[in-house]
Amino acid sequence: xxxxxxxxxxxxxxxxxxxxxxxxxxEPQWVRRTLIGIALAFLAAFLIxxxxxxLVGAFEQGLGVWYAxxxxxxxxxxxxxxxxxxxxxxxxxxxxxxxxxxxxAKFEFRGKPLLISLIDMPFAISPVVVGLIFVILFGSQxxxxxxxxxxxxxxxxxxxxxxxxxxxxxxxxxxxxxxxxMQQQGKQEEEASLTLGASGLKTFWYxxxxxxxxxxxxxxxxCNARAMGEFGAVAIVSGRIRGETNTMPLHIEVLYNEYMFxxxxxxxxxxxxxxxxxxxxxSTVEWWEQRTGATE
Amino acid sequence: xxxxxxxxTTLAPSxxxxxxxxxxxxxxxxxxxxxxxxxxxxxxLIPVGGLLLFTMTQSWEQFWRAISHPxxxxxxxxxxxxxxxxxxxNLVFGLLVSWVLVRYQFPFKRFVDALxxxxxxxxxxxxxxxxxxxxxxxxxxxxxxxxxxxxxxxxQIGVVIALTYIGLPFVVRTVQPVLEDLESELEEASxxxxxxxxxxxxxxxxxxxxxxxxxxxxxxxxxALGEYGSVVFISGxxxxxxxxxxxxxxxxxxxxxxxxxxAIGTVMLLAAFVMLLVINxxxxxxxxxxxx
Numbered sequence: 001x002x003x004x005x006x007x008x009x010x011x012x013x014x015x016x017x018x019x020x021x022x023x024x025x026x027e028p029q030w031v032r033r034t035l036i037g038i039a040l041a042f043l044a045a046f047l048i049x050x051x052x053x054x055l056v057g058a059f060e061q062g063l064g065v066w067y068a069x070x071x072x073x074x075x076x077x078x079x080x081x082x083x084x085x086x087x088x089x090x091x092x093x094x095x096x097x098x099x100x101x102x103x104x105a106k107f108e109f110r111g112k113p114l115l116i117s118l119i120d121m122p123f124a125i126s127p128v129v130v131g132l133i134f135v136i137l138f139g140s141q142x143x144x145x146x147x148x149x150x151x152x153x154x155x156x157x158x159x160x161x162x163x164x165x166x167x168x169x170x171x172x173x174x175x176x177x178x179x180x181x182m183q184q185q186g187k188q189e190e191e192a193s194l195t196l197g198a199s200g201l202k203t204f205w206y207x208x209x210x211x212x213x214x215x216x217x218x219x220x221x222x223c224n225a226r227a228m229g230e231f232g233a234v235a236i237v238s239g240r241i242r243g244e245t246n247t248m249p250l251h252i253e254v255l256y257n258e259y260m261f262x263x264x265x266x267x268x269x270x271x272x273x274x275x276x277x278x279x280x281x282x283s284t285v286e287w288w289e290q291r292t293g294a295t296e
Numbered sequence: 297x298x299x300x301x302x303x304x305t306t307l308a309p310s311x312x313x314x315x316x317x318x319x320x321x322x323x324x325x326x327x328x329x330x331x332x333x334x335x336x337x338x339x340x341l342i343p344v345g346g347l348l349l350f351t352m353t354q355s356w357e358q359f360w361r362a363i364s365h366p367x368x369x370x371x372x373x374x375x376x377x378x379x380x381x382x383x384x385x386n387l388v389f390g391l392l393v394s395w396v397l398v399r400y401q402f403p404f405k406r407f408v409d410a411l412x413x414x415x416x417x418x419x420x421x422x423x424x425x426x427x428x429x430x431x432x433x434x435x436x437x438x439x440x441x442x443x444x445x446x447x448x449x450x451x452q453i454g455v456v457i458a459l460t461y462i463g464l465p466f467v468v469r470t471v472q473p474v475l476e477d478l479e480s481e482l483e484e485a486s487x488x489x490x491x492x493x494x495x496x497x498x499x500x501x502x503x504x505x506x507x508x509x510x511x512x513x514x515x516x517x518x519x520a521l522g523e524y525g526s527v528v529f530i531s532g533x534x535x536x537x538x539x540x541x542x543x544x545x546x547x548x549x550x551x552x553x554x555x556x557x558x559a560i561g562t563v564m565l566l567a568a569f570v571m572l573l574v575i576n577x578x579x580x581x582x583x584x585x586x587x588x
Contacts, residue, residue, distance in 0.1 A: 024487035024496070025480075032400050039396040040408070042389050046461055047411050049436065050418075050426035057429065100332035106322045109329070117576060118336055124568040125344075126522025128542035129561045132549055133347045141554050143346055168339050191321055200323035222417070229419025232524035232542065236549050249421035249525070256425050256529065268422040275417035283410035 054272050057265030069266035077243040078251035078267070081159070082228050085247065089167045089227050090220060097174025097219060101212075102204075105182035106190065116179070122171050130168050131236030134161055157239030162247065165233035170223045177219035181212050214285045225278040229271055344565070351562045354555045362559035367535055368544055372563075374452060375541040379520035382459035386516045387509060390467025397468070398475045412469070415462050420525025427458055428530040450532030455540065458526045463516030470512035471505055478504055507582030514578060518571035522564065 027035070058066055069075060100119065104112060122130070136142045138155040148155060155161045189211070193203040209216075231249040238245040246254065248267055255264035351359065362368070396402075397409055415423065429435050432449040433442040441448055448454050478501065486496040524542040531538040541564060548557035 021487065024491065024493060025483055027493060035392060036396050036400055036402050039389070039393045040402075043393065043408060043411065045437070046464060047414050049430055050423060050461070051414070053426045053429050053436065054422060057426075096332065096335045099328035100335075102324060103328040103332055107320060107325050107329075109325075115332075115336075117572065118340065121340065121568075121572065124518055124522075124572045126524065126542050126545075126564050126568065128524045128545045129347075129522065129564050129568075132545055132557050132561045133343045135549055136350045136554055136558055137343055137346050139554065141552055143350065164339070168343075171335075171339060187320075187322055194321050194323070204324075225417050225419075229417075229422070231419060231421045232546075235524070236546055249419050252421050252425065261425075261429070264425055268419075268425065271419045271422050275414060275419070275422075278417040279410050279413045282413060283406065287406075 051272065054265055054268050057261060058269035061262050065262060066266045066269070069263035070270060072263075074243050074246070075251060075263070075267055078246045078248045079270075081162070081244075081246065082248045084159070085163055085166055086224055086227050088163050089170060090224055092167055093170055093174050093223050094216075094220060096171065097178050098216075100175050101178035101182050102208075104179050105185075106187050119172050119175050119179075122169055127165075127169055127230065127232030128236060131165050131233035134165055134168075134233075134237055156237050157241065157245060159245065161237035162234055162245065165237050166227050166230045169230050169233055170227045173223040173226060174216070174219035177215045177222070178212055181215040182208070185211050214289060218282050218285045221278050221281050225274055228274060347558060347561060347565065350554070351558045354559070358555065359559045362556040363563050367539070368541070368560060370536045371539045371541040371544050374455060374538065375521055378452060378455045378459050378540070379463075379517050381456050382463050382520050383513050383517040385456075385460045386463045386467045387513045390464070390512060390516075391471060391505070391509060394468045394471040394475055398472060412465050415464050420462065420523070421529075423461060423526040424458065424529035427461060427526065428454070431457060431530060449530050450534070450538065452538055454530040454532070455527055455538060458530050459520040459523060462523050462526050463520050466516040466519065467509065467512030470508045470515065474505055474508040507578060507585060511575060511578045511582065514571060514575045518568065518575065521567060521571070 070079070100115075103109075104115065135156055138144055138148060138161060140149065140156070142156075155164070189207050190203050193207045194200070198206070228247075229249055230247070231253075234247055234250060235253070238247065238250055240246055240250055240254065242254070248271060252264050252267050252271075255261075255267065354362075393412070397405065397412075428449050431438040431441075431454055433439065433447060435449070438448050446453075448457060482500055482504070483496050486500045487493075491499065522542060524540075524546070527540050528543055531540065531543075533539055533543055541560060545557050545560050545564070548554075548560070
């Protein structure tokens with residue numbers, strides 16, 4: 001913007017005007033540097049330091065100690081349970097995300113804003129309240145407690161309860177990625193495919209899916225990271241039975257409360273790595289979309 | 297109909313193509329809508345209704361006693377106050393960070409931009425133990441404050457720090473796109489009309505950012521109100537001092553006091569609904585403001 005005005009042939013008067021214009025449309029160099037400095041210092045203190053503390057805490061006693069901490073039986077059980085939960089929850093939320101985005105983006109119906117607000121709701125509700133809701137439904141003192149114990153079914157303090165609260169907490173992520181994307185793309189391409197005789201499923205597979213691929217991938221990654229990291233809701237429903245109902249975040253809490261800091265940070269470092277991969281993928285997807293959007 | 301669908305829509309007047317009531321040829325409404333509603337009902341609506349019903353099974357006195365116990369009231373004050381302070385810190389620094397990211401160039405900008413989302417992606421329990429380790433009186437940061445007798449971990453300052461951390465992305469991520477779309481013509485017009493930079497920022501840029509700023513503020517506040525994992529480690533959970541409201545729900549649930557937990561949970565649920573209404577209202581206001 002300013003380069004336009006400060007060309008080589010500029011007269012002193014023009015240069016003076018250019019300087020004036022720059023003063024009025026941009027901040028002086030020292031202001032820019034100060035603002036960048038403050039912003040980076042804030043982000044370093046709040047984002048980089050916690051990251052470093054985890055990594056240093058995990059590896060300062062050497063790789064051997066780290067490896068021992070993440071492979072001892074309770075840690076392995078926690079990792080296995082966390083993966084099991086993810087394998088169940090993420091596909092369900094993919095199906096939900098895709099179907100609800102299809103209904104919202106391709107059709108007009110009454111109450112659409114209400115439906116979208118409903119999808120957002122788990123964001124607003126405290127994870128602790130989510131856990132409480134299901135304890136009250138399925139717990140021994142809850143609505144269905146007697147019926148469940150009569151049929152020898154366990155949901156609270158068992159794996160099903162953990163799956164349910166995590167499905168609840170991560171419900172919005174994929175839907176929230178897909179709805180704006182599919183709304184923006186409209187339905188012309190699908191209509192073209194359908195009028196040319198393709199079936200609905202074929203249209204979805206060959207027309208819609210390639211268009212939403214990146215949004216879906218990011219939604220899955222985010223849903224996965226949040227499912228693995230869910231803490232407040234799981235803390236209430238799991239009962240923290242070692243080797244049985246401890247997910248990775250709960251195992252970290254147990255280790256920390258027993259002053260086994262290195263082990264706690266070692267297990268944390270796995271989840272931290274996952275978080276870093278998640279934001280790297282998000283950043284790449286956005287960069288890719290910008291680039292392809294710019295060349296079109 | 298021609299297969300070259302795009303050129304048809306651009307060439308032909310739209311009235312020729314569209315019948316008075318456009319018929320939707322896209323299939324699958326019933327099945328996708330049906331599954332979505334079923335999923336939302338079973339996972340969300342019925343359980344939340346169950347909590348509210350369960351709360352109503354107790355008497356009004358019992359409910360009131362549970363939600364107005366001094367220890368609980370102290371936790372409301374802390375949760376509300378610390379969330380408000382955290383969201384305000386994020387309002388100021390979120391504006392600064394998004395401004396710097398959109399307007400200025402500096403090394404590793406992409407990396408810094410990506411890092412903003414870390415509090416979304418990092419599990420709260422991991423954030424919790426990292427923050428308490430940093431800010432304990434022997435920690436990397438805490439030791440420098442300890443010299444002056446300032447304690448951060450296990451005090452209310454620690455709660456504010458944790459709530460600032462988890463709310464950090466909200467203001468940045470709502471303000472950033474608006475700032476990117478802001479037309480530079482507006483600023484140039486303001487400058488051409490004789491305003492200096494500060495006046496342009498105050499009178500042209502800030503008003504345009506206001507809806508996004510408020511939305512981000514409300515989102516950060518709402519998230520902070522319900523936060524549990526990142527706070528419980530750094531707060532130390534001292535009764536009447538550093539207990540947040542979600543912690544009391546966990547404590548009551550663990551003691552099988554479901555009625556007490558449900559009563560406080562209902563209060564938190566209502567607070568969440570109010571915040572959601574506020575956020576939707578803000579978004580409605582901002583789209584209305586900028587649609588013409």
